[in-house]
Amino acid sequence: MLKKERFKAFVEHFGKKMPVPETELQYETPFQLLIAVVLSAQCTDKRINMVTPAIFRDFPTPGHLASSNFEELFPYIKSVSYPNNKTKHLLGMGKMLVESFEGEVPSTVEDLMKLPGVGRKTANVITSVVWKQPNMAVDTHVFRVSKRIGLVPLNSKTPLEVEMHLVRHLPAEHIHRAHHWLILHGRYTCLARKPKCESCDITHFCRYFEKQQLHKTKGIIPEGKS
Incomplete structure (x- = not known):
């Protein structure tokens, strides 16, 4: 099948x-999503949804974060991955939002990436989810699935390569x-270790x-299996 098809x-x-x-x-708000996405790095959405309500x-506002301190905020975050760094990121993020962006979440990738704890992936998530901008956040699922199903070249080595190819x-x-x-396809069907091909509807x-079917047809044992 051709790539275009x-x-x-x-x-x-x-x-x-x-x-x-x-x-x-x-x-409920861009500010809340920004907090959730920053906390979600290398952590499950389920865990983040447990800690963010408090x-x-x-x-409730960047000002509240800006006027807080590590000892006050850390207990809310201690159950997620890398709590020390994420606590510092949120405190710095609140301060910068107040001082540089009038307490509003910026709507461009470039401005968002100025915030502590916000990299390209997080900025792409915020702009695409909140403002429906044509930006592609590449996490481990997007990186794996887009290569596996054939949307991007298998030799793509970085998230940025995958992002650029998908956007193009x-x-x-x-x-x-x-x-x-x-x-969502990677989270529930195209699993990393054992994709559920038998129940997948995009085969x-x-x-x-x-490739798996070709291996079976030729009697070839796929690499890594015996």
């Missing part, structure tokens, strides 16, 4: 299956949705599945 099949399938996909992080309640080949109006399509355009 694969992208077309990908958009058509998920456009029907998940026309309005959403992040599994729970939030943070949202007691630190996806219709702009679908990019903010495609981020969720790839994440008709999946490069990984095509």
